[in-house]
Amino acid sequence: MQYQAPANDLRFLLFDVLGADRLHELEKYADATPDLISAVIDEAGKLAAEVIQPTNQVGDREGCTYDPETRSVKTPEGFKDAYKKFVEGGWTALDAPLEYGGQGLPHTLKFVVDEMVCSTNLSLGMYPGLTHGAISALHAHGSDELKNIYLEKLISGEWTGTMCLTEPQCGTDLGLIRTRANPNDDGSYAIEGTKIWITGGEHDLVDNIVHLVLAKLPGAPDTTKGISLFVVPKFLPESGERNPAFCGGLEHKMGIKGSATCVMNFEGAKGWLVGEPNDGMRAMFTMMNEARLMVGMQGLGLAEMAYQESLGFARERLQSRSLSGPKNPDGPADPIIVHPDVRRMLMRQKVLNEGMRALALFAGHQLDLSVAHPDETVRESADDLVQLLTPVVKSFLTDEGFNNANTGLQVLGGSGFTTDWPLEQLVRDGRIARIYEGTNGIQAMDLVGRKLSLKGGQLVRTLFGTLSGYLKDNPEAPHREELKNAMKALETATMWLASNAPKDPEQAGAAATPYLRLMALTVIGYLWSRMANVANEQLAAGEGNKPLLESKVVSARFYFERLLPEVDWLLGDIQSGKDSLMAFSDDHWAA
Amino acid sequence: MQYQAPANDLRFLLFDVLGADRLHELEKYADATPDLISAVIDEAGKLAAEVIQPTNQVGDREGCTYDPETRSVKTPEGFKDAYKKFVEGGWTALDAPLEYGGQGLPHTLKFVVDEMVCSTNLSLGMYPGLTHGAISALHAHGSDELKNIYLEKLISGEWTGTMCLTEPQCGTDLGLIRTRANPNDDGSYAIEGTKIWITGGEHDLVDNIVHLVLAKLPGAPDTTKGISLFVVPKFLPESGERNPAFCGGLEHKMGIKGSATCVMNFEGAKGWLVGEPNDGMRAMFTMMNEARLMVGMQGLGLAEMAYQESLGFARERLQSRSLSGPKNPDGPADPIIVHPDVRRMLMRQKVLNEGMRALALFAGHQLDLSVAHPDETVRESADDLVQLLTPVVKSFLTDEGFNNANTGLQVLGGSGFTTDWPLEQLVRDGRIARIYEGTNGIQAMDLVGRKLSLKGGQLVRTLFGTLSGYLKDNPEAPHREELKNAMKALETATMWLASNAPKDPEQAGAAATPYLRLMALTVIGYLWSRMANVANEQLAAGEGNKPLLESKVVSARFYFERLLPEVDWLLGDIQSGKDSLMAFSDDHWAA
Known part of the structure; x- marks a missing residue:
């Protein structure tokens, strides 16, 4: 089945709901007119369907291959x-x-394209995806000299980039890294060490690969405060000489087999410091925060493809009769889409996917406002929302993207389990997104342990202000009471954290995962109310794409009736505190 | 990591909670003394760890291979x-x-062994697993002549059996099957047709394979009422002649790669009728109901292995410091089991696995009572519970077994996604269990569409009687109020179905999946209360395995605080009815 980009949904969301049709009014984004945005959506959709999708299955079957000789x-x-x-x-x-x-276009558009690329070949999308992070880190923290050497070729795609963080003994806990950077006489450094799980560490798509490597300078503290960032090219740009940064092998993985996941051995490779000594974590987070939003789009992209496949299957597959009488009386049975339980699966996919898309593009739009709006207070509150929602987008979209891909597989029954259909690959590929760029548990810790306390709690206050502002401005907001209940649950949970976590940080750790989920569901509730609100208005005015607008109204109802009420359960989980999590001592686990 | 059978948990559950230590008082099970049961647990555990587990990874890597020549x-x-x-x-x-x-031992023991086999190699377990179903169907429905020919060799394992149901155009809707059985002169039938997804349809483990095949007699009605069951051996037992029942190829699948999933072509193969003409569905359900309970054990078995692996990892992997101060001050970091969010994942696995084991063995024990108890009223109410809970065990244990295997993978982070660890295989293998032997949606339909209305609703009344009887007999039952709340939710949902489904069967279809889940969580709540009750008593008396008993008390608390409250959400979902599921017309799905 050929991928079809969700172009109508994107236009509705960007132009009619989020207001991205006005991005071109900002000086920085003057080119981003609605026509241009619309053209980008259409062209990217075409590229994804015609160029990228055909590589997806072969990429999984063939995988990457490593030649130990060379x-x-x-x-x-x-x-x-x-x-x-x-x-x-x-x-x-x-x-x-x-x-x-x-091209200097809005980040929102990048997210839109990311989703489409990931729907059609996540593995392939990883190569430019990582490059993008390297560009941002160099642009934000590199010297002009480094920028002049690397940025153009990375941006043009002539070279690709990597993020070299993880080592065998450390993933989450980067304070433990052992890779060393010893000063050379010429101002460069000799990088020694082994990095693992390096996406695109070695491959044959381009002539040069630019590694951004975390390493420790001599005498640096043995914590994350002693880490520096270096740029280490595969070939030295001036001389063309091969730099001893070699791939030592590939990981064998459950999925994303077309993405080269490399062991990288830096054998005294030449590197140049990016930013200040011992300030590598800050630069790393420039890459990481952006990568986290992109990984969210991966979860969504895979789920969107799974939805399209399972919808197509449910419309074609004839099996049993509708419980309300035959719908396909001339055929041997009805298409399975007539059955309520099959519809439950399809609706769940559609409503959550569209809600997740709204959440991600809301965050993307705020990112654009945070860098381009002339009003400083708008910039600041937009930045608050981006920072707060980055871990939420990463975790929720990858958890629910994976769940939705599995739901799509379930619609196909046994067919979904065979490699004749793409569903099982979508599930396998999507499993990693809950792990890399910081596991989803780490995202939740970032949210409750860091983001909630930044600026004395201002980030979450900005969120509450946004949501209550919407309710105030829209007295007829659809599903108002359900949304208020969710906001109340989120406020209560936030207060619970504020009074319990400072005394006992383990209370924050215990609450982190359900709290992140509670925030995700609440913000998506706000966005579903907004989408239904716009749909109601346009339907009343006789404008717009009627089936799409009607679908939004029904979908919002499904969300508020069947999905959002999870918030009460989550609040109870949070309020039950850490005791039942922490009570076990060593001898209880396998008694 | 070598598998360790959950022997202590099994003994606690079987002897101290469920009362299986008294099975030997029943004439049929006189041999099943606690000593014998205990020996079976230990021996099966040893076999699983020493003989079966070493075949698991190679089975996945190598898979089954088909030779088209032969x-x-x-x-x-x-x-x-x-x-x-x-x-x-x-x-x-x-x-x-x-x-x-x-050996005529209790079915409960079979379930115990099933779990262990599936923990260590699900694919291998499928061959005897399917054979078991064939034995039951032949024993219940076959003539003495057929039984004499086939049963001994199937029971000894010298031959294996299959279930041949699915065809390309029909899985769930067996009324659509096209395989034909034409009478031969000698009382046998010539079977013509193609069956797909036939587990163990062809392999090299044994000399003969006995297929149980659904087919239609000439002139039979074109519905499930026109299906008959035939036994079709690969080699004719008398002559040794090859019967033209040939494997046409293997499916390529996401998991269970060591299980041969065959296309079977019956090219006029000789078959013999099992039971009455056109009564094949009844015999099929004899196999199916048993298979459904076994598939539940598959979900649990994989989840148990995932728990063991992730617990081992969490105790070894050093990363970051405990939020309450270093726990491993001499090491570079603390083992990740100190972190509340990691504990959340481990506790979820442990508490749900043990709850699922309790549910399955509760059903297994009732199955034994239903066939062996001298008192007819006991037999009948036990049978009520088995029938009611069969779809619940199948669905809930495979859904949550899969979720727990994924949770185990998540504990390992990136390592879990690599094939260096067994987690990713456990996830892939377990995905099918939510689909075969009737998808989990079909199980839910069986529960609400059939089981609830059997005998005028007696089955669910028997369940409520069992649960309220427990609360009446145990005024100090742990977590009494929470359990009562869940029972209330289940009762309310049952009443909602009773008043809405008869007028509109789509209301039953819409409610089916959350209703099944609500029942599962409630019955597991009842069992967690019982387990904690026994643990409290034994702890007070200074008896038993103290760490195990303490773990039960904490685990019950975790269950009632963090997992059971989902019931309120599920009840709301059910009560919201079918409207938001059924409102879409064709043009809404991809507007």
């Missing part, structure tokens, strides 16, 4: 061509800075 | 040996009828 990695058949077309279309440059050859 | 199937390296040891140990005969060489 220490090189071959990507699957078709990846090189598809990547070339992606680069030629300018897609790597979409939101990159103009001064280095980028 | 139309034969080769199982992975080691399967033949392990199967031989399984047979030699008498495990295929455990609960099989004495008169055909079985």
Whole structure:
């Protein structure tokens, strides 16, 4: 089945709900007119369906292969061509800075394209995805000299980038890294150490690969405060000399088999410091925060493809009769979409996917406002929301993206379990997104342990202000009472944390995961109310795409009736505190 | 990591909670003394760890291979040996009828062994698993002649059996089958047709394979009332002649790669009618109901292995410091089990696994009472519970078994996604269990559409009687109020169905999935209260395994605080009715 980009939903969401049709009024985004945004949606959808999707299954079957002789990695058949077309279309440059050859378009558009790429080949999308993070880190923290050497080629897609963080003994806890950077005489550093799980660490799509590597300077403290960031190219840009940063092998994985996940051995490779000594974590978070939002789009992208596949199947597969009488009387049975329990699965996918898309693009739009709005107070509150919602987008979209891909597989029954259909690959590929760029548990800790206390709690106050402002401005807001109940639950949980966590940080750890989920469901509730509100208005005015608007009204009802009420359960979980989690001592676990 | 059978938990559950220590008082199960049950637990655990587990990873890597020349199937390296040891140990005969060489032990013990086999190699377990179903169907419905020919060799494991139901155009809707049975002159039938997804349809573990095949007699009605069951051996037992029942190929699947999932072509193969003409569905359900309980054990078995692996990892992996101060001050970091969010994942696994085990063995014990108790009223109410809970065990244990395997994978982070660890295989293998033997949605429909209305609603009344009887007899039952709340929710939902479903069967379809889940959580709540009750008593008396008993008390608290409250959400979902599920017309789905 050919992928169909959710173009109508995107236009409704961006233009009619979020107000991204006015982005071009901001000086920085003057080019981003509705026509241009619309063209980007259509062109990216075409590229995804026609160029990227055909590489997805072969990428999974073939995987990447490693040649120990040359220490090189071959990507699957078709990846090189598809990547070339992606680069030629300018897609790597979409939101990159103009001064280095980028197009300088809004980040929101980047998210839109990310979703489509991930719907059609997550593995392939990883190569430019990681490059994007490297661009941002270099742009934000690198010297002009480094920027001049690297940015244009990374932005054009002629080179790709990596993030080299993890080592065998440390993933989450980067204070434990052992990779060392010893000063050379020429101002560069000799990087020694082994990094693992390096996406795109070695491959054959481009001529040069630019590694951004966390390492420790001599005498640096043995904590995250002693980490520095270095840029380490595969080939030295001036001389073309091979830098001893070699791939030592590939991981064998459950999914994303077309993405080269490398062991990287830095054998005295030349590197240059990015930013200040011992300040590498800050630069790392520039890459990481952006990567976290992108990983959220991965979860959504896979779930969208699973929805399309399962919807197609449910409309075609004839099995049993409708409980309210035959709907396909001339056929041997009715299509399974007539059955309420099949509809439950399809509706769950559709309503959550659209809600997750709204959440992610709401965050993306705020990101654009935070960098481009002329009013400082708007910029600040937009930045509050982006910071607060980044871990929420990453976790919720990958957890529920995975669940929805599984729901799609379930609609297909036994067929979904076979490799004749793409569902099982979507499930396998999506499993990693709940783990990398910080596990979803780490995201939840970032939210309750860090984001809630930033600026004395201002981030979450900005969120509450946004939601209550909406209710105040819209006395007829659809599902108002249910939304207020969810907001109340989130407020209560926030107060509970504020009074319990400072005395006992383990209370924050115990509450973290349900709290993140409570926030996600509440913000998506706010967005479903807004979507239904716009749909009601347009339907009353006789405007717009009627089936789409009607679907929004029904979908909002489904969300408020069947999904949002989880918030009460989550609040109870949070309020029950840490005791039943922490009571076990060593001898209880396997008694 | 070597599998460790949950022997202590099983003994606590069977002897101290469920009363299976008294099974030997029933004439039929006079041999099943606590000593014998305990020996079975230990021996099966040993077999699983030492013989079966070593075949699991190679089975996944190698898979089954099909040779189109000979139309034969080769199982992975080691399967033949392990199967031989399984047979030699008498495990295929455990609960099989004495008169055909079985050991006649209680079904509960079969479930115990099933869990262990599925923890260590689900694919291998499928071969004897399907055989067991064939034995039951032949024993219940076959003529003495057929029984004499087939039962001994199936029970001894010298031959294996299959269930041939599905065809390309029909899975759930068996009324659509096209396989035909035309009478031969000698009283046999010529079977013509193609069956798909036939587990163990062809393999090299044994000399003969006995297919139980659903087919239609000439002139039979085109519904499920026109289906008959036939026994179709690969080799004719008398002559040794090859019967034209050939494997046409293997499915390629997400998991259970060591299980041969065959396309079977019956090319005029000789078959013999089992039971009455057109009564095949009844015999099929004899196999199916048993298979459904076994599939539940599959979900649990995989989840148990995932728990053990993730617990081991969480105790070893050093990463970050405890929020309440270093717990491993001499090491570079603390083991991740100190972190509340990691404990949340481990506790969820442990508490749900033990709750699911309690539910399954409660049902298994009732099955034994239903066939062996001298008092007819006891037999009848036990049978009520088995019938009611069969779809609940199948669905809930496979849904939550899959979720728990995923939770185990999450504890490992990136390692869990690599094939260096067994977690990703456990997840892939377990995905099918939510689908086969009737998808979990079909189980829910069986529960609300059939089981609730059997005998005028007596089955669910028996359940309520059991639960309220417990509360009446145990005024100090732990977590009494929370359990009562869940029972109230289940009663309310049952009443809602009773008043809405008769007028509109789509209301039953809309409520089915959350209703099944509500029942599962409530019955597991009842069992957690019982387990905690026994634990409290034994702790007060200074008896028993103290760490195990303490773990039960904490686990029950975790269950009642964090898991059971989902029931209120489920009740609301049910009561919101079918409208938001059924409102979409064709043009809304992809507007």
